[in-house]
Amino acid sequence: MSPEGVAAGPMVPAQFTVAAKRRHTADTWTLELEPPPGERSQFVPGQFTMLSAFGAGEVPISISGDPADEGRLVHTVRAVGAATRAICAAREGQVLQVRGPFGRPWPVQEVAGADVLILAGGIGLPPLRPAILALLSDRARYGRLRLLYGSRSPEQLLYPEEIEQWSAHGLEVELTVDSAGPEWLGHVGVVPRLVHRAELDAQATVAMLCGPEVMMRFAVAALLERGIDAGRVYVSMERNMQCGIGHCGHCQLGPTLVCRDGPVYSWSALERWLAIREL
Amino acid sequence: MQTLDELIARSPVFAGLAAAQLELISACAVNEHFAAGSYLFHEGEPADRFYLIREGAIALEVNVPGHGSHVLETLGEGEVVGWSWLFEPYRWQFDGRAVSSTRVIGFDGACLRGKCDSDHELGYALMRRFAASMLARLQATRLQLLDVYGDVHVA
Numbered sequence: 001m002s003p004e005g006v007a008a009g010p011m012v013p014a015q016f017t018v019a020a021k022r023r024h025t026a027d028t029w030t031l032e033l034e035p036p037p038g039e040r041s042q043f044v045p046g047q048f049t050m051l052s053a054f055g056a057g058e059v060p061i062s063i064s065g066d067p068a069d070e071g072r073l074v075h076t077v078r079a080v081g082a083a084t085r086a087i088c089a090a091r092e093g094q095v096l097q098v099r100g101p102f103g104r105p106w107p108v109q110e111v112a113g114a115d116v117l118i119l120a121g122g123i124g125l126p127p128l129r130p131a132i133l134a135l136l137s138d139r140a141r142y143g144r145l146r147l148l149y150g151s152r153s154p155e156q157l158l159y160p161e162e163i164e165q166w167s168a169h170g171l172e173v174e175l176t177v178d179s180a181g182p183e184w185l186g187h188v189g190v191v192p193r194l195v196h197r198a199e200l201d202a203q204a205t206v207a208m209l210c211g212p213e214v215m216m217r218f219a220v221a222a223l224l225e226r227g228i229d230a231g232r233v234y235v236s237m238e239r240n241m242q243c244g245i246g247h248c249g250h251c252q253l254g255p256t257l258v259c260r261d262g263p264v265y266s267w268s269a270l271e272r273w274l275a276i277r278e279l
Numbered sequence: 280m281q282t283l284d285e286l287i288a289r290s291p292v293f294a295g296l297a298a299a300q301l302e303l304i305s306a307c308a309v310n311e312h313f314a315a316g317s318y319l320f321h322e323g324e325p326a327d328r329f330y331l332i333r334e335g336a337i338a339l340e341v342n343v344p345g346h347g348s349h350v351l352e353t354l355g356e357g358e359v360v361g362w363s364w365l366f367e368p369y370r371w372q373f374d375g376r377a378v379s380s381t382r383v384i385g386f387d388g389a390c391l392r393g394k395c396d397s398d399h400e401l402g403y404a405l406m407r408r409f410a411a412s413m414l415a416r417l418q419a420t421r422l423q424l425l426d427v428y429g430d431v432h433v434a
Contacts, residue, residue, distance in 0.1 A: 121428060
């Protein structure tokens with residue numbers, strides 16, 4: 001599956017079949033989609049597809065599957081609007097339309113040798129999951145691997161069992177929530193607080209972030225305060241992506257188009273534009 | 280093994296203080312241990328101490344009638360727990376519970392307040408440090424109040 005590989009062009013969706021579906025929280029599901037016969041689900045961590053259920057509109061959704069698995073295309077989707085509700089409501093056997101994958105990836109290969117600090121907030125973990133799986137699949141190539149993951153409550157943390165497996169395979173994990181009862185043994189507080197507390201080697205660290213933009217902004221501020229260079233901080237942006245191939249201009253952010261030049265950017269490439277509120 | 284004086288001098292909150300000031304502070308300090316689940320203090324009790332966490336974590340909780348305890352924030356290694364010793368009426372505003380087995384340095388707040396009253400240089404230096412800690416936690420609380428995970432997608 002690649003934009004070039006679809007004979008009809010990147011604007012024509014391919015028909016994927018819902019092969020499996022798993023509920024994580026009240027509004028968040030993971031869907032495994034079977035590609036059309038003869039197609040494979042090739043992508044690199046950080047890329048997204050334009051996904052739609054018939055008649056309900058098309059939305060950009062980051063791929064959350066394992067990049068080493070070229071079988072099914074995996075998406076974790078939160079149902080919060082008409083399009084995402086229709087996707088989450090799709091039953092096994094139902095056909096969904098997929099365009100892509102699109103966009104620039106996380107620099108997983110480029111950061112070999114570095115300590116990698118992954119910061120995720122809420123539904124920001126699924127876009128980072130392929131990067132985590134890629135890093136862990138080649139664990140010896142990297143220094144310390146850490147995940148700081150924040151959510152609204154313990155019940156809304158995604159992939160809890162898998163996070164335990166990641167931890168067993170060399171990912172140091174710290175979880176934090178905005179609100180919890182006394183039975184919760186993790187942190188309560190926001191992700192930037194974990195950054196302030198983290199023991200890190202600023203020169204050796206590369207950070208990858210995905211989550212609500214305001215969370216990323218404050219988390220990046222904390223990273224920069226800790227001495228990490230803005231060029232070593234990568235964020236995944238969300239804008240109004242529509243065509244996915246840099247033609248329509250809906251996702252323009254300063255001189256860039258998020259669907260084509262992102263969604264993953266280095267902070268040094270982006271901070272100037274994010275400082276302009278009208279963008 | 281580090282002495283109490285060394286631990287205090289190397290902690291983020293007291294780093295940079297003069298040796299004589301650190302000596303005054305250390306004179307009000309003792310090592311303490313709290314088992315997982317035990318409470319360091321409860322809301323409304325006299326706040327005559329504060330704590331520097333060496334190892335473990337402390338949850339600040341509030342009891343909501345009919346709903347039990349609710350954790351507002353957890354504090355970890357290197358962080359200070361307790362500001363109420365600084366301000367009248369010197370009573371804890373929340374409950375403090377050890378989330379795990381927790382080692383702290385406990386400070387006699389009344390003792391230190393007296394030293395700050397008689398040595399304003401020390402008082403100013405400490406107040407600056409506590410104000411920085413309060414600012415960081417106030418900013419984090421504001422972010423927490425935004426409920427940023429409530430509405431991520433717009434499609």
